[in-house]
Each structure stands twice: as C-alpha cells, then as structure tokens.
Amino acid sequence: MSITISGLTKRFGQTEVLRGIELGVDRGELVALLGPSGSGKTTLLKIIAGLEWPDAGRLSVEGEDWLQLAAQDRRIGFVFQHYALFPHMRVRDNIGFGLSVRPRAARPGKAAIAAKVDELLHFLQIAHLANRYPTQLSGGQRQRVALGRALAIEPRVLLLDEPFGALDAAIRRDLRRWLRGVHDATGSTTIFVTHDQEEAFELADRVVVMGAGRIEQIGHADAIHDHPASPFVARFMGATVELPVTLHAGRAEGAGLDLSALPRRALPDGAANLFVRPQDITPIPDAAAPWRIASRSSTGAHLRLVVRAPDGAEAEADLPRRAVNAEALDPGAPVRLRIEAGTIFPAERRAALPVVTPISLKLESSR
Template sequence: MSVQIRSLTRHAPKASRKLLNDVSLTIEDGAFVALVGPSGAGKTTLLRTIAGLDGPYEGSVLVDGQVLAGRPMRERRIGFVFQNYALFRHMTVARNISFGLDVLPRGARPDRGTIAARVAELLELIQLPTLGGAYPDQLSGGQRQRVALARALATKPGLLLLDEPFGALDPIVRRQIRRWLRGLHDQLGLTTVLVTHDHEEALEVADRLVVMQDGRIVQDAAAETLDAAPATPFVMEFLGEALAFAGRVTHGRFLPDDPNVLSFPVGAGDGPATALLRPHEVRLVAAGGTAHATPLAGGQGGLRRLAVALGAREVEILVLPERLGAAGTEGLGLDIGRARLFRDGVPLAGALVAPAGHALPRVTGVG
C-alpha cells in the first residue's frame, strides 16, 4: 500500500501551536520508511494521523489513492503497534492475536476454525508456536513485542505502523527483533513506517529516513545521502557526533577561525561559513599548528579516540592508530577537508571536498 500526504497541518488541542506544519510525504508501496527526530518533532503525531487515530487536520492523507477521513478503521487495512504494546493482560496470547478478527462485524468475521488457523500461522511466523495459551505477564519483553506485531498482522494489513516499538527492550534483544522485523517486512511485502528517535535503529532497518524537527520534514533521503549531503546542520548533528568549526570562505578557500585548523579549497562564494564533519573524518597533520593530542579510553571500528587541545577549545576525534604514530602528539594541525559547509543553516553548493587520502571507513554509533 502506498501513502500520499499533502500539506498536512495539525494544531495542538486548545492551542495555536502546530504539531504538524505543512507536511508532505510520499511512501511507495513496499517501502520501509523511518520517521526520525527528537522528542516533540511530530513523528508520532504524523504516524497516528496516517492511521486515522488523531484529528482533525488540514490537508489530505491518501492510502492507495483513497482518502481515509470518515472511513471505519476496520476498512483501512492498517496495522498499528504501540510503544507500550497495549496487550490485554487478561487474555491469552492467542486471544490477543485474534482480537482484531474477533471484533469484525458478523458478516466480515471469519469462522472460528479460520481464526484459529490464522492465529497458529502467526504464532509460527513470530517463532512462538507453543505460547498461544500463555498470558502477556508470562512473556519476556521481546516475546510481548512479537505478539503485538502478530496482533497487528492478524487482519492482513498492507500498511504496518510502528511507534517506538523497541524502546522497552534491552540492546541485544532490540537488535534481534529489528533484524527479524526487517525480514518479516520483506517476506510479507508490507509497507512499513517506523517511528524512532534512534538514528542507528533507523539506519539498520529502513530504506529511507524522514528527519523531522518542530513539526516539519527537514530532509527525506536514503542514509547515504543524509550523511554525504545533509540539508541542515541539525540533520548532520542528529545522525551522529559532529564537530563544528567557524570560519570564512575567501577566494575559493575556507579559512577557519582557529589557526590550528588548516584551510581547504571549496567552490562556494565568499562569506562566513561553518564547517561540520564527523570525528573520524579529521586528520592530524604534523607541524601544522600548536595543538596537542591526548589518547582517551575507548574507540570505534578500530579507530583511536583522542582529545585534541586547540587553545581555549578541546575536541575529540577518531584516528587510525598508525596515523597517530606518524603525526605524534605535539605541534599538530587539524585537516578538516572532508567537512560539509553551511551558511545561515543552508548547505553551500560545491563545499564538500574529498582530497586524496581522506577516505576513511564509515563509522556509526560514535555519537
């Protein structure tokens, strides 16, 4: 099922504040899209509006080209998994899963044998075939999450909406469940929309990330595009640890304000600018300045974490161990030629420069 959202605006009840502000979004049939952003960005409000759980609103929401407003929930073919699972504690796992089928109007409700077969099929699908008679309180968090997903899938929806479904799980179980969920999405041919504030989680399972801030969509792109060409400094900083260096573009070069940071060529016009880059994209240059580096505990992906003192400021970077050895720890300069440049929050065209030797393996989970 596809989703088309056009100029969607929703106000907070009894307030002039906009929860969603002129949001437009297209989700293709079979896509797995993650809505990401900080708390209060509008992610859950957008998800609930797609599901028809919230309103009223201005604009339009179409699923497979049809307007949802006014249509009963049972006709929408949408499965929704809440953050707290919302399982009925007094019902068995089997009854929880069959609930959506049990409450269908008599004319649309399958017979008991068909419902029982569907429950058994879903128990196999979520890898809990023997737990139909158990109660939610007897299950682990990961098992309850799977039951919530099975209940959402019982009516064979074409669109699956997930609101922070992994938040209550420990890290190991979270990784297992989200990989399983991605496989389930591909197996069933679903269209899936996931709300999460965890960008790593979104990167692992989604085809596209829709970054939201203050009720608006800031950028909608694949992870590689978001990292290489973020639309705003907020996108850059939300998706991982980032270092910022102020300076100016003059005659085709970015000149940092800090004398320990090396200039580099850009294709942008003259004026003030800010360079942002990841800690693993910084290179240490011997005899390039007066900075000095101190090794720190921890690292990422085989890289060494260093604290680099730049006079009144200290930054933490990640470097290959052999590069640290070649540069030493005193009289250093910082080469930031992999930076993305922004002016007044807008990316500067032609500012991303990749000099030879700057390529480093992509590191996630640093921030």
C-alpha cells in the same frame, strides 16, 4: 498501499507540532520516521492511523481520502512500543483479537480465525508460546505477539511506534533483522517511528529525518550521512564539531585547518560553518599550528582528544589508538587539524533589528 501526504499541519494549543508535511510512500515500501523527541514523528503516525486529526492538509491512500474514514475503517495494523497486549488473554487469543471483534457481517468463523492464528504463530516462530500469557513472555516475545496481532487483520498499512524501544540492544539487533524479513515476506506498506539512527538505516528503504515538526531530509543512509541537507540534520547525524571557516572560490579555509580533502563547494564567498564528526578529525603534530591538545583519554581502542584554539574554541577528535603516535599527542602539544570529511553551510545570518527612528515631540507652551 501507496500513501500521499500533503500540507499536513497539527497544533496542540500554541505548539505547532506538524508544519506542512509533504510525503509520499510507495506501495510495499518500508519507511522510517527518524528524529529526536518532539520532532512530530509519532503525531504524524497517529494521524495516519486515525488516532489524531490534523488541522489542515490531505492524507490519501491509493487515492482514497483517509481523513474521511474513522480509524476502524482504515484497516491499520499498529504496533506500540509497550506492546499493549491483553494480560488476561493467552498469546493465541491476543493475536486473534482483531478478527474476533469485527462486525458480525465481516467476522470470519471460529475455524478460520484459529487457522489464521496458527499460520501467524508459525510464521513469527512463536508457536510454542501459543498458550502462554503475556506475563510469561520476554520483551522480544511480547513484541512478536504484538506484531502478530497487527498482521492478523491483514492491514492495508502497518505502523510501528518505537517498536523496539523497550528492549535491550542485543535483542533489538536480532528483531530488526527479523522484522525486515517479515516485511519482505508480507509485502506490506510499513512506516515506523524511531530515534535510533542505526535502527532506521538498517531497516528502512528510505529514511525521513524530522525536526521541530518539519521534514528536514528524505533519503538513503549514505546520502543522509555524507550529505546532510541542513545544519539540523548534520548535528543530528553526529557532526557535533562546528568550526568557522571562510569560503573563497568554493574552497574552505581556516586557521590551523587542513581542508584539502574537502571537495569544492558551489557556495558564495564569505563566512561559513563547517560541521564535522569527531571521527573525521585527525590532529597532526605541527609546531607552527595554533591548536593545542587540551586533554586526552583512551578507551583502549580509541583515543579521545580535546583540542583548543587560542581564542578558546574547542573541538573533539576520536581516532584509532594504534593508528597514531600517541606520544606526539600529549596534552599541550601543538597540532593542526586535518579534516577528512565534513559539510559546509553558509554562516547563519541573524535577523537585523528594526531601525527605530526617534520621534520628535514638539510641545506647545500653555497660554
């Protein structure tokens, strides 16, 4: 089912949680809403599900106005982070629950429900767990049951809110690949929320990066990683080193910086900020350079360096230990910084303070 969202806003008290969201999701697409806590991604998911209502805007699915439909009429499959399984029901009954509580006129017969549950148990590779209770399952098994319950109603749209957030890293990786396979096999339109970049980029057809209630960028992994659309996206994607530079004819310049690897930018001359990841900084020993190694640590495979400029500015560099001459990078050694990749934005201008015109008061003497 194709989804169109336009001008969607939502407020909780004085807090603006969604600020004019514009988003289209194609039929059969798997889209990730990626962002830090408080960015509005879960609120957006709940509005699509009918669990929250916007203050303004439109939400349509296949041309139908979903803001006129109650949650139960949207036929949404929703998978929560903490499973929300019924502890007193066996796996089989949890999966069939959504079918068994339909209005009598739309409710399948017991045999049809049992057949659908059996189909999903085998599809999700949990048939051997059919008669167990949720407390007898691992976290990964519970998440499969939760997904089975969502799929049982043959949802028009499948929504997942941090579906693997409660699982350890190894299980998350396995379930990500498995979920992608489930999505491809069912052809459902799927939207899932995550704050995990690796998860979003591995799973999704497109990633929607959200921050402070706005959509900051929409795209594929490489485009967002290499060409962040805003300083917010650059920082969120790991460009944690920010260096002041000067732009001249599209080229960036900075004291002690080798920026020759950066392409020319179609930006105006003047002050700018360079956003770069520690992995894209290579310190080069140079007796005439202004930067100095402030500290050095090793993880075995990587060297972590902190370099400092004369004005006190610091930057971190992370480089393979065997790829460099570590002895030349002792604390105190002078280095220039070769920037392998980075993103440049014009310096953010601060709003000018209003000019206050003094008011002259002429007092008349009393008579």
